[in-house]
Amino acid sequence: MTSAPEHLDPALRVEALASLLIERGLLDEATIETFVKTYEQSVGPMNGAKVVAKAWTDPGYRARLLADGTAAIGELGFKGPQGEHMVVLENTPAVHHVVVCTLCSCYPWPVLGLPPSWYKDPAYRSRVVREPRQVLREFGLDLGDDVEIRVHDSSSEVRYLVLPERPAGTERYSEAELADLVTRDAMVGVAQVTVP
Amino acid sequence: MDGIHDVGGMQGFGHVPPLTAAPPFAEPWEGKAFVIGALAARISGTNLHAFRHGIERVPPPEYLAGYWNRWTIGAQTIMADSGIVTEEEVRARAARLSGRDVPEPPPPTPHKPQMASGGAGNLRVLDTPPAFTVGDRVRAADLHPTGHTKLPRYVRGRAGTVTALQPSQVFPDTAAHFAGENPQHCYTVEFDSTELWGPGAEPFRLSIDLFEPYLEPAE
Numbered sequence: 001m002t003s004a005p006e007h008l009d010p011a012l013r014v015e016a017l018a019s020l021l022i023e024r025g026l027l028d029e030a031t032i033e034t035f036v037k038t039y040e041q042s043v044g045p046m047n048g049a050k051v052v053a054k055a056w057t058d059p060g061y062r063a064r065l066l067a068d069g070t071a072a073i074g075e076l077g078f079k080g081p082q083g084e085h086m087v088v089l090e091n092t093p094a095v096h097h098v099v100v101c102t103l104c105s106c107y108p109w110p111v112l113g114l115p116p117s118w119y120k121d122p123a124y125r126s127r128v129v130r131e132p133r134q135v136l137r138e139f140g141l142d143l144g145d146d147v148e149i150r151v152h153d154s155s156s157e158v159r160y161l162v163l164p165e166r167p168a169g170t171e172r173y174s175e176a177e178l179a180d181l182v183t184r185d186a187m188v189g190v191a192q193v194t195v196p
Numbered sequence: 197m198d199g200i201h202d203v204g205g206m207q208g209f210g211h212v213p214p215l216t217a218a219p220p221f222a223e224p225w226e227g228k229a230f231v232i233g234a235l236a237a238r239i240s241g242t243n244l245h246a247f248r249h250g251i252e253r254v255p256p257p258e259y260l261a262g263y264w265n266r267w268t269i270g271a272q273t274i275m276a277d278s279g280i281v282t283e284e285e286v287r288a289r290a291a292r293l294s295g296r297d298v299p300e301p302p303p304p305t306p307h308k309p310q311m312a313s314g315g316a317g318n319l320r321v322l323d324t325p326p327a328f329t330v331g332d333r334v335r336a337a338d339l340h341p342t343g344h345t346k347l348p349r350y351v352r353g354r355a356g357t358v359t360a361l362q363p364s365q366v367f368p369d370t371a372a373h374f375a376g377e378n379p380q381h382c383y384t385v386e387f388d389s390t391e392l393w394g395p396g397a398e399p400f401r402l403s404i405d406l407f408e409p410y411l412e413p414a415e
Contacts, residue, residue, distance in 0.1 A: 013269070085319060102348050151401070
């Protein structure tokens with residue numbers, strides 16, 4: 001049996017690989033900066049939160065969103081890589097949807113940005129397709145036995161966004177105030193939206 | 197391939213990590229790693245499916261040594277396949293960046309794969325009719341390809357119901373190996389938890405999107 005090569009510190013590997021690619025004209029610092037800024041500042045769960053808040057306040061939009069997620073999300077200007085075909089899953093008092101990618105880390109970038117650590121962790125990916133109620137409990141979401149759980153494994157280019165339930169007591173909230181309540185975790189289905 | 201990436205249903209990974217509102221990159225090198233991966237298919241003249249397969253081929257100890265680690269090694273793997281860069285070069289450069297005066301090996305000769313593309317993205321229009329329709333009972337085939345596939349182990353051999361037809365798409369199993377886009381019909385198939393995990397399973401239903409070559413009629 002041959003031994004595996006020595007583990008190279010990932011930060012050092014990235015620096016070494018980047019420096020070789022830059023030297024070969026295949027990568028440049030400006031491109032790196034543009035990508036990083038985009039996903040740090042412009043593309044993230046604040047986009048999905050706008051979609052959810054609009055669906056909560058505009059019944060026509062909600063209907064379009066559930067019928068054709070890609071088009072309705074595109075109405076708000078959110079499109080791009082990892083959002084080619086969007087399906088929106090509506091949570092109700094009776095049905096709770098939760099999304100995973102067991103094979104990699106597929107995630108709806110245009111509305112949620114890049115996936116958080118827990119979503120990419122083998123513990124989440126391995127367990128939520130086998131014991132979702134227990135996993136949700138560990139995350140702090142204790143669903144009643146009368147709530148049906150539906151798990152969605154994103155194994156093709158279809159990307160899923162959960163439309164969480166609008167919390168009670170928010171009847172007077174504006175669309176912008178509602179968007180401030182909506183969290184990334186609720187749009188993946190591992191949390192509910194609550195009023196602080 | 198039956199690799200470390202196919203974790204659905206595996207046991208032993210422990211508690212799920214805490215939910216946090218952390219920014220996408222904890223440190224600057226993670227942002228750089230992301231960009232290298234995001235551009236890996238373009239730089240290597242390959243595609244998204246080849247990149248995913250590159251990550252799948254990362255040896256298990258490295259795969260489990262952090263997300264951006266496997267992401268970067270996966271990106272480097274497909275670049276190495278296309279003759280863009282070698283592991284020896286990366287190790288030598290890493291040593292030099294660490295202040296060790298080691299010689300750098302010569303760069304490889306690029307040899308990017310050539311595969312015709314039917315256009316941008318992965319959705320395609322098929323003029324052949326789908327074999328299944330909503331409500332059909334289907335069984336996931338018991339396939340064990342050595343290459344890339346989007347048929348996870350935990351559904352193989354299990355019977356479920358088609359609940360939706362999704363857009364036809366480039367077939368990852370051939371595209372990842374530059375054997376053609378070979379677009380396929382794609383179905384959302386719903387499985388009962390007891391079909392997947394036995395009679396003692398938590399009650400729930402699981403949906404997964406499966407390409408037509410993965411499916412057979414059930415019963």
